[in-house]
Amino acid sequence: MTKFNAWNVIKNGLNGQSYWTRQWRDPEPKSSYDVVIIGGGLHGLATAYYLAKNHNIKNVAVLEKGWIGGGNAGRNTTIVRSNYMMPGNHEFYEHSLKLWENLSHELNYNVMFSQRAHVSLFHSPGAKDSVSRIYNIMRLHGTDAELWDLKTLKKKIPHLNYHNSRFPILGAAVQKRAGNARHDAVAWGYARAADTLGVDILQNCEVTGFTRKNGNIESIQTSRGIIKGKKIGFAVAGNTSVLWQMAELGNLPIESHKLQAFVSEAVKPLLDQVVVYGVGGAHFYISQSDKGSMVFGGDLDWYKSYAQRGNLPMVQDVAEAAMAIFPSLGRIRLLRHWAGVMDMTMDGSFFICKTPISNLYLNAGWNYGGFKASPASGWYFADLIANESPHNYVQNHNLERFEKGINIDERGAGPDPKLHG
Amino acid sequence: MIRINCPYCGERDHSEFSYGGDATINYPSLDASEKEWTEAIFFRKNIKGFQFETWHHSNGCRMWLVVERSTITHEIKSVKPCHPDLQKVVKNNK
Numbered sequence: 001m002t003k004f005n006a007w008n009v010i011k012n013g014l015n016g017q018s019y020w021t022r023q024w025r026d027p028e029p030k031s032s033y034d035v036v037i038i039g040g041g042l043h044g045l046a047t048a049y050y051l052a053k054n055h056n057i058k059n060v061a062v063l064e065k066g067w068i069g070g071g072n073a074g075r076n077t078t079i080v081r082s083n084y085m086m087p088g089n090h091e092f093y094e095h096s097l098k099l100w101e102n103l104s105h106e107l108n109y110n111v112m113f114s115q116r117a118h119v120s121l122f123h124s125p126g127a128k129d130s131v132s133r134i135y136n137i138m139r140l141h142g143t144d145a146e147l148w149d150l151k152t153l154k155k156k157i158p159h160l161n162y163h164n165s166r167f168p169i170l171g172a173a174v175q176k177r178a179g180n181a182r183h184d185a186v187a188w189g190y191a192r193a194a195d196t197l198g199v200d201i202l203q204n205c206e207v208t209g210f211t212r213k214n215g216n217i218e219s220i221q222t223s224r225g226i227i228k229g230k231k232i233g234f235a236v237a238g239n240t241s242v243l244w245q246m247a248e249l250g251n252l253p254i255e256s257h258k259l260q261a262f263v264s265e266a267v268k269p270l271l272d273q274v275v276v277y278g279v280g281g282a283h284f285y286i287s288q289s290d291k292g293s294m295v296f297g298g299d300l301d302w303y304k305s306y307a308q309r310g311n312l313p314m315v316q317d318v319a320e321a322a323m324a325i326f327p328s329l330g331r332i333r334l335l336r337h338w339a340g341v342m343d344m345t346m347d348g349s350f351f352i353c354k355t356p357i358s359n360l361y362l363n364a365g366w367n368y369g370g371f372k373a374s375p376a377s378g379w380y381f382a383d384l385i386a387n388e389s390p391h392n393y394v395q396n397h398n399l400e401r402f403e404k405g406i407n408i409d410e411r412g413a414g415p416d417p418k419l420h421g
Numbered sequence: 422m423i424r425i426n427c428p429y430c431g432e433r434d435h436s437e438f439s440y441g442g443d444a445t446i447n448y449p450s451l452d453a454s455e456k457e458w459t460e461a462i463f464f465r466k467n468i469k470g471f472q473f474e475t476w477h478h479s480n481g482c483r484m485w486l487v488v489e490r491s492t493i494t495h496e497i498k499s500v501k502p503c504h505p506d507l508q509k510v511v512k513n514n515k
């Protein structure tokens with residue numbers, strides 16, 4: 001693997017770009033590994049990378065049923081933020097944001113992380129109080145957070161609809177260190193960095209069954225043969241329940257829902273921040289990619305589904321929200337829209353935990369927020385697998401929290417998965 | 422758009438309805454253990470394939486329905502009123 005640096009860029013520039021090597025190997029599966037991670041998305045790849053990097057466990061395989069970057073890694077709106085208030089969540093996401101800040105150097109891969117600020121609009125004194133509380137909690141924990149009054153907001157983003165008489169904009173809650181990144185680059189960067197440390201990335205390798213022995217999972221049946229793993233990790237958000245039942249473990253506090261994302265044609269620089277608009281049943285978030293496309297999304301399709309395609313009522317809903325807050329988008333053309341399958345959990349928070357099978361570990365339930373969580377998710381999942389006990393930050397992110405009554409419900413929406421957007 | 426054939430109103434767009442959730446949950450008795458209640462409230466089969474689920478015709482007759490729908494293709498096999506007595510009434514009227 002050729003390192004990306006100025007010297008190699010110049011050398012290859014003079015040699016017709018012919019000395020670059022492939023980004024990661026395409027190995028044949030070995031018969032056994034110390035750790036097998038099922039799911040080659042951002043979380044699975046990050047886990048493999050931190051297992052090798054932080055814990056020196058390098059005999060690791062990542063099984064991916066499709067190709068790297070083909071699942072939810074390539075189906076998100078690339079927003080990175082850490083505006084959480086519940087104990088466990090804010091430390092976790094803040095650590096994730098800190099990992100993002102150095103990720104390009106860490107991986108020797110430009111993930112184009114851009115800390116352009118995350119601007120969450122509010123439209124009533126009640127909403128201002130509510131968001132002030134959350135952002136104050138963030139400040140108390142050392143996360144950056146501030147409120148912009150209307151004057152500041154108008155100066156920063158002059159072309160929002162400030163004449164909406166139904167939902168007038170009063171100001172915004174802002175996290176300046178938040179922003180977005182290039183999702184493909186994150187997947188490729190983690191895959192390349194993990195591969196360099198000796199991790200086998202096995203694409204087109206779908207898990208079809210498990211063989212149990214003495215209560216443990218002894219081996220995994222895959223479309224590329226039988227693979228043994230001393231420890232096994234699930235990181236397959238969207239399809240967690242399917243694997244969980246394949247391992248005969250019963251039910252989970254998860255429903256699979258689909259969430260759409262949209263990309264417009266490329267336009268000249270229009271929007272410098274990530275803007276979030278959510279009021280009166282609308283939910284809309286938008287940013288502009290480095291290529292110039294407007295990247296935006298809204299709510300779930302509101303019914304359970306494993307289909308990776310969106311339905312039209314939500315397209316209309318999102319377009320209406322766009323026009324309500326950003327009328328200048330009216331003539332812009334939509335290039336693509338797609339849907340990803342989310343693990344929506346019963347309290348809107350994730351799981352990084354042990355399971356009833358002693359050599360099986362679970363990483364699941366990322367709701368809307370999987371993308372920004374990827375670095376910390378890999379970090380703490382690797383930590384759990386290597387050390388056999390959860391770090392303090394994720395000690396309550398387990399399946400037992402519901403019975404204990406310590407749900408981690410940021411929105412206070414109750415046990416209805418589709419409401420935790 | 423999914424089309425749901427409401428037994429009271431006829432076939433309508435799914436945007437007239439609100440999705441409820443798993444229609445097969447049996448709530449335990451009030452004095453059942455915490456474990457049983459946790460299971461009923463928080464844990465789901467999350468079926469990939471055909472499942473029975475509730476929908477509310479919120480912008481129509483406002484009746485609750487049980488719909489048998491595929492969570493992969495969204496194909497609908499059957500739509501019935503939620504309440505078993507109403508199922509009989511609808512049947513007898515047809």
